[in-house]
Amino acid sequence: MTRLAARLLDHALKIMPPARRDWIRAMQAELAYLPDPPVALLFALGGVWISYAWRIVETMSLARVARWTLAACALVCAGGYGLATALMISIKSSPGLTPADLGSGPGTAGSLLFFQTYPPLRLAVLPVVALLLAAGAVRLVRRRPDALPLLALALAGGLIVALADPGVNWPLAWSNGWLVPLIGLIPVWWLSRRAPDLRTA
Amino acid sequence: MIRSRAPSPQTRTLLETLLLQPQAWRYGYDLSKETGLKYGTLYPLLMRLSDQGLLEAEWREPQQPGRPPRHAYRLTAQGVAMASALPRPDASGLEPQPA
Numbered sequence: 001m002t003r004l005a006a007r008l009l010d011h012a013l014k015i016m017p018p019a020r021r022d023w024i025r026a027m028q029a030e031l032a033y034l035p036d037p038p039v040a041l042l043f044a045l046g047g048v049w050i051s052y053a054w055r056i057v058e059t060m061s062l063a064r065v066a067r068w069t070l071a072a073c074a075l076v077c078a079g080g081y082g083l084a085t086a087l088m089i090s091i092k093s094s095p096g097l098t099p100a101d102l103g104s105g106p107g108t109a110g111s112l113l114f115f116q117t118y119p120p121l122r123l124a125v126l127p128v129v130a131l132l133l134a135a136g137a138v139r140l141v142r143r144r145p146d147a148l149p150l151l152a153l154a155l156a157g158g159l160i161v162a163l164a165d166p167g168v169n170w171p172l173a174w175s176n177g178w179l180v181p182l183i184g185l186i187p188v189w190w191l192s193r194r195a196p197d198l199r200t201a
Numbered sequence: 202m203i204r205s206r207a208p209s210p211q212t213r214t215l216l217e218t219l220l221l222q223p224q225a226w227r228y229g230y231d232l233s234k235e236t237g238l239k240y241g242t243l244y245p246l247l248m249r250l251s252d253q254g255l256l257e258a259e260w261r262e263p264q265q266p267g268r269p270p271r272h273a274y275r276l277t278a279q280g281v282a283m284a285s286a287l288p289r290p291d292a293s294g295l296e297p298q299p300a
Contacts, residue, residue: 029269
Protein backbone atom coordinates (compact mmCIF):
# COMPACT_ATOMS: atom_id res chain seq x y z
CA MET A 1 0.00 0.00 0.00
CA THR A 2 2.93 2.32 0.69
CA ARG A 3 4.30 1.49 -2.74
CA LEU A 4 0.91 2.38 -4.24
CA ALA A 5 0.98 5.65 -2.33
CA ALA A 6 4.42 6.41 -3.75
CA ARG A 7 3.22 5.68 -7.28
CA LEU A 8 0.17 7.88 -6.77
CA LEU A 9 2.40 10.76 -5.77
CA ASP A 10 4.63 10.08 -8.79
CA HIS A 11 1.50 10.48 -10.90
CA ALA A 12 0.54 13.63 -8.98
CA LEU A 13 3.98 15.03 -9.72
CA LYS A 14 3.38 14.63 -13.45
CA ILE A 15 -0.05 16.24 -13.28
CA MET A 16 0.91 19.17 -11.09
CA PRO A 17 1.84 22.33 -13.00
CA PRO A 18 5.66 22.57 -13.12
CA ALA A 19 5.80 25.72 -10.98
CA ARG A 20 4.08 23.85 -8.15
CA ARG A 21 5.86 20.51 -8.29
CA ASP A 22 8.06 21.27 -5.28
CA TRP A 23 4.99 20.85 -3.12
CA ILE A 24 4.34 17.37 -4.42
CA ARG A 25 8.02 16.58 -3.86
CA ALA A 26 7.48 17.79 -0.31
CA MET A 27 4.57 15.36 0.02
CA GLN A 28 6.70 12.57 -1.43
CA ALA A 29 9.33 13.20 1.23
CA GLU A 30 6.66 13.35 3.94
CA LEU A 31 5.49 9.88 2.90
CA ALA A 32 8.51 8.35 4.62
CA TYR A 33 7.36 9.80 7.95
CA LEU A 34 3.77 8.65 7.93
CA PRO A 35 2.92 6.06 10.58
CA ASP A 36 1.13 3.38 8.57
CA PRO A 37 0.18 2.41 5.02
CA PRO A 38 -3.51 3.43 5.13
CA VAL A 39 -2.51 6.92 6.26
CA ALA A 40 0.10 7.01 3.49
CA LEU A 41 -2.53 6.03 0.93
CA LEU A 42 -4.91 8.76 2.11
CA PHE A 43 -2.05 11.21 2.04
CA ALA A 44 -1.14 10.23 -1.52
CA LEU A 45 -4.76 10.47 -2.65
CA GLY A 46 -4.78 13.97 -1.22
CA GLY A 47 -1.75 14.73 -3.34
CA VAL A 48 -3.46 13.44 -6.46
CA TRP A 49 -6.52 15.54 -5.68
CA ILE A 50 -4.37 18.62 -5.22
CA SER A 51 -2.52 18.12 -8.48
CA TYR A 52 -5.72 17.72 -10.50
CA ALA A 53 -7.33 20.64 -8.72
CA TRP A 54 -4.40 22.89 -9.54
CA ARG A 55 -4.60 21.75 -13.14
CA ILE A 56 -8.25 22.78 -13.16
CA VAL A 57 -7.42 26.10 -11.50
CA GLU A 58 -4.84 26.73 -14.24
CA THR A 59 -7.64 26.39 -16.75
CA MET A 60 -9.81 28.85 -14.85
CA SER A 61 -9.39 31.22 -17.74
CA LEU A 62 -11.03 28.66 -19.96
CA ALA A 63 -13.83 28.29 -17.45
CA ARG A 64 -14.22 32.06 -17.39
CA VAL A 65 -14.57 32.12 -21.17
CA ALA A 66 -17.10 29.30 -20.94
CA ARG A 67 -19.05 31.20 -18.30
CA TRP A 68 -19.16 34.42 -20.33
CA THR A 69 -20.06 32.54 -23.51
CA LEU A 70 -22.85 30.78 -21.66
CA ALA A 71 -24.11 34.12 -20.39
CA ALA A 72 -23.95 35.67 -23.87
CA CYS A 73 -25.86 32.73 -25.39
CA ALA A 74 -28.46 33.00 -22.65
CA LEU A 75 -28.88 36.73 -23.39
CA VAL A 76 -29.27 36.06 -27.12
CA CYS A 77 -31.87 33.41 -26.30
CA ALA A 78 -33.63 35.88 -24.00
CA GLY A 79 -33.70 38.36 -26.88
CA GLY A 80 -35.16 35.68 -29.14
CA TYR A 81 -37.93 34.91 -26.72
CA GLY A 82 -38.56 38.62 -26.19
CA LEU A 83 -38.82 39.22 -29.93
CA ALA A 84 -41.11 36.21 -30.36
CA THR A 85 -43.32 37.53 -27.57
CA ALA A 86 -43.48 41.02 -29.06
CA LEU A 87 -44.20 39.63 -32.52
CA MET A 88 -47.02 37.40 -31.34
CA ILE A 89 -48.61 40.08 -29.20
CA SER A 90 -48.54 42.57 -32.06
CA ILE A 91 -50.07 40.08 -34.47
CA LYS A 92 -52.71 38.94 -31.98
CA SER A 93 -53.65 42.53 -31.33
CA SER A 94 -54.20 43.04 -35.07
CA PRO A 95 -57.04 40.62 -35.83
CA GLY A 96 -57.64 42.08 -39.24
CA LEU A 97 -54.13 41.27 -40.44
CA THR A 98 -53.93 39.18 -43.63
CA PRO A 99 -51.03 37.38 -45.31
CA ALA A 100 -51.05 40.00 -48.01
CA ASP A 101 -50.21 42.62 -45.38
CA LEU A 102 -47.04 40.73 -44.44
CA GLY A 103 -45.73 39.85 -47.83
CA SER A 104 -46.02 37.20 -50.49
CA GLY A 105 -43.61 34.60 -49.16
CA PRO A 106 -44.66 30.94 -49.43
CA GLY A 107 -44.92 30.37 -45.66
CA THR A 108 -46.50 33.68 -44.76
CA ALA A 109 -50.06 32.41 -44.48
CA GLY A 110 -49.00 29.46 -42.33
CA SER A 111 -46.88 31.63 -40.04
CA LEU A 112 -49.64 34.20 -39.64
CA LEU A 113 -52.13 31.49 -38.74
CA PHE A 114 -49.65 30.06 -36.24
CA PHE A 115 -49.21 33.40 -34.52
CA GLN A 116 -52.90 34.23 -34.54
CA THR A 117 -53.90 30.89 -33.03
CA TYR A 118 -50.99 30.57 -30.60
CA PRO A 119 -52.49 29.63 -27.20
CA PRO A 120 -52.45 32.57 -24.75
CA LEU A 121 -51.22 30.41 -21.90
CA ARG A 122 -48.18 29.35 -23.88
CA LEU A 123 -47.66 32.91 -25.00
CA ALA A 124 -47.52 33.94 -21.35
CA VAL A 125 -44.63 31.52 -20.78
CA LEU A 126 -42.41 33.14 -23.42
CA PRO A 127 -41.60 36.38 -21.56
CA VAL A 128 -41.08 34.39 -18.37
CA VAL A 129 -38.49 32.27 -20.17
CA ALA A 130 -36.90 35.45 -21.52
CA LEU A 131 -36.68 36.95 -18.04
CA LEU A 132 -35.26 33.75 -16.55
CA LEU A 133 -32.61 33.60 -19.27
CA ALA A 134 -31.67 37.24 -18.79
CA ALA A 135 -31.56 36.91 -15.01
CA GLY A 136 -29.56 33.69 -15.26
CA ALA A 137 -27.07 35.37 -17.61
CA VAL A 138 -26.54 38.31 -15.25
CA ARG A 139 -26.12 36.07 -12.21
CA LEU A 140 -23.77 33.80 -14.14
CA VAL A 141 -21.49 36.74 -14.88
CA ARG A 142 -21.62 37.70 -11.21
CA ARG A 143 -20.76 34.10 -10.22
CA ARG A 144 -23.90 33.69 -8.16
CA PRO A 145 -24.84 30.12 -7.24
CA ASP A 146 -28.46 30.47 -8.37
CA ALA A 147 -27.45 31.19 -11.98
CA LEU A 148 -27.61 27.58 -13.12
CA PRO A 149 -31.02 26.84 -11.53
CA LEU A 150 -32.43 29.93 -13.28
CA LEU A 151 -31.02 28.83 -16.63
CA ALA A 152 -32.25 25.28 -16.05
CA LEU A 153 -35.76 26.59 -15.34
CA ALA A 154 -35.61 28.70 -18.51
CA LEU A 155 -34.42 25.73 -20.52
CA ALA A 156 -37.23 23.58 -19.13
CA GLY A 157 -39.81 26.26 -19.94
CA GLY A 158 -38.45 26.75 -23.43
CA LEU A 159 -38.39 23.04 -24.18
CA ILE A 160 -41.91 22.51 -22.88
CA VAL A 161 -43.21 25.33 -25.08
CA ALA A 162 -41.30 24.12 -28.14
CA LEU A 163 -42.28 20.48 -27.70
CA ALA A 164 -45.93 21.49 -27.37
CA ASP A 165 -45.83 22.74 -30.98
CA PRO A 166 -44.59 20.02 -33.28
CA GLY A 167 -45.50 22.12 -36.29
CA VAL A 168 -44.36 25.56 -37.40
CA ASN A 169 -42.61 27.20 -34.48
CA TRP A 170 -39.68 28.92 -36.14
CA PRO A 171 -39.53 31.94 -33.80
CA LEU A 172 -39.01 29.55 -30.92
CA ALA A 173 -36.99 26.94 -32.74
CA TRP A 174 -34.00 29.15 -33.35
CA SER A 175 -34.27 30.51 -29.83
CA ASN A 176 -34.17 26.98 -28.45
CA GLY A 177 -31.46 25.99 -30.91
CA TRP A 178 -29.11 28.38 -29.17
CA LEU A 179 -29.73 26.49 -25.96
CA VAL A 180 -28.07 23.33 -27.27
CA PRO A 181 -24.46 24.60 -26.96
CA LEU A 182 -25.34 26.02 -23.56
CA ILE A 183 -25.89 22.49 -22.28
CA GLY A 184 -22.36 21.59 -23.28
CA LEU A 185 -20.85 24.62 -21.61
CA ILE A 186 -22.65 24.12 -18.30
CA PRO A 187 -20.47 21.16 -17.17
CA VAL A 188 -17.30 23.17 -17.88
CA TRP A 189 -18.46 26.01 -15.70
CA TRP A 190 -19.71 23.65 -12.99
CA LEU A 191 -16.38 21.80 -12.87
CA SER A 192 -14.47 25.02 -12.43
CA ARG A 193 -16.63 25.91 -9.43
CA ARG A 194 -16.11 22.53 -7.82
CA ALA A 195 -12.31 22.86 -7.70
CA PRO A 196 -11.02 23.41 -4.11
CA ASP A 197 -10.93 26.95 -2.92
CA LEU A 198 -7.44 27.83 -4.04
CA ARG A 199 -8.01 31.52 -4.40
CA THR A 200 -6.66 34.14 -2.04
CA ALA A 201 -7.40 33.69 1.65
CA MET B 202 -9.09 44.82 -8.33
CA ILE B 203 -8.46 41.98 -5.88
CA ARG B 204 -11.35 41.37 -3.53
CA SER B 205 -10.21 40.96 0.05
CA ARG B 206 -12.03 38.22 1.90
CA ALA B 207 -12.05 37.00 5.44
CA PRO B 208 -9.96 33.84 5.86
CA SER B 209 -11.90 30.62 5.54
CA PRO B 210 -12.46 28.61 8.73
CA GLN B 211 -9.83 26.13 7.55
CA THR B 212 -7.30 28.88 6.93
CA ARG B 213 -8.04 30.36 10.32
CA THR B 214 -7.54 26.99 12.02
CA LEU B 215 -4.20 26.52 10.30
CA LEU B 216 -3.02 30.03 11.17
CA GLU B 217 -4.01 29.63 14.80
CA THR B 218 -2.19 26.30 15.01
CA LEU B 219 0.96 27.77 13.50
CA LEU B 220 0.68 30.76 15.81
CA LEU B 221 0.86 28.53 18.87
CA GLN B 222 4.56 28.05 18.17
CA PRO B 223 5.47 30.75 15.68
CA GLN B 224 9.22 30.07 15.71
CA ALA B 225 8.99 26.31 15.43
CA TRP B 226 9.22 24.51 12.11
CA ARG B 227 6.22 22.27 11.60
CA TYR B 228 5.69 19.35 9.28
CA GLY B 229 2.74 18.57 7.08
CA TYR B 230 1.63 15.38 8.80
CA ASP B 231 1.83 16.96 12.26
CA LEU B 232 -0.14 19.99 11.10
CA SER B 233 -2.77 17.73 9.63
CA LYS B 234 -3.15 15.91 12.94
CA GLU B 235 -3.30 19.10 15.00
CA THR B 236 -5.69 21.00 12.75
CA GLY B 237 -7.82 18.07 11.70
CA LEU B 238 -7.54 19.25 8.11
CA LYS B 239 -7.39 16.64 5.39
CA TYR B 240 -4.22 16.57 3.32
CA GLY B 241 -6.12 17.68 0.22
CA THR B 242 -7.14 20.82 2.12
CA LEU B 243 -4.02 21.43 4.16
CA TYR B 244 -1.43 21.51 1.42
CA PRO B 245 -3.32 23.93 -0.85
CA LEU B 246 -3.68 26.20 2.17
CA LEU B 247 0.05 25.97 2.83
CA MET B 248 0.72 26.74 -0.83
CA ARG B 249 -1.57 29.74 -0.78
CA LEU B 250 -0.11 31.14 2.44
CA SER B 251 3.37 30.69 1.01
CA ASP B 252 2.35 32.54 -2.17
CA GLN B 253 1.11 35.41 -0.04
CA GLY B 254 4.33 35.64 1.94
CA LEU B 255 2.65 34.57 5.16
CA LEU B 256 4.41 31.23 5.39
CA GLU B 257 7.97 30.17 4.81
CA ALA B 258 9.03 26.67 3.92
CA GLU B 259 12.35 24.92 3.93
CA TRP B 260 13.85 21.49 3.60
CA ARG B 261 15.18 20.25 6.89
CA GLU B 262 17.68 17.45 7.35
CA PRO B 263 16.25 14.25 8.81
CA GLN B 264 16.73 13.56 12.47
CA GLN B 265 17.06 9.86 11.75
CA PRO B 266 19.58 8.50 9.25
CA GLY B 267 18.23 6.81 6.16
CA ARG B 268 15.24 9.11 5.81
CA PRO B 269 14.80 11.87 3.24
CA PRO B 270 14.90 15.59 4.08
CA ARG B 271 11.55 16.89 5.15
CA HIS B 272 9.64 20.02 4.14
CA ALA B 273 8.87 22.19 7.13
CA TYR B 274 6.73 25.29 7.54
CA ARG B 275 6.36 28.24 9.85
CA LEU B 276 4.78 31.67 9.73
CA THR B 277 6.76 34.62 8.50
CA ALA B 278 6.72 37.85 10.51
CA GLN B 279 3.95 39.04 8.23
CA GLY B 280 2.08 35.79 8.81
CA VAL B 281 2.42 36.10 12.57
CA ALA B 282 1.10 39.65 12.42
CA MET B 283 -1.82 38.61 10.25
CA ALA B 284 -2.67 35.59 12.38
CA SER B 285 -2.44 37.65 15.56
CA ALA B 286 -4.79 40.24 14.11
CA LEU B 287 -7.51 37.73 13.33
CA PRO B 288 -10.62 38.45 15.40
CA ARG B 289 -11.26 35.85 18.05
CA PRO B 290 -14.69 34.29 18.59
CA ASP B 291 -16.54 35.69 21.62
CA ALA B 292 -17.32 33.65 24.72
CA SER B 293 -20.31 32.05 23.07
CA GLY B 294 -18.08 30.65 20.35
CA LEU B 295 -19.68 32.86 17.71
CA GLU B 296 -17.56 34.68 15.16
CA PRO B 297 -17.67 38.46 15.61
CA GLN B 298 -19.92 39.96 12.94
CA PRO B 299 -18.70 42.85 10.84
CA ALA B 300 -20.17 46.20 11.82
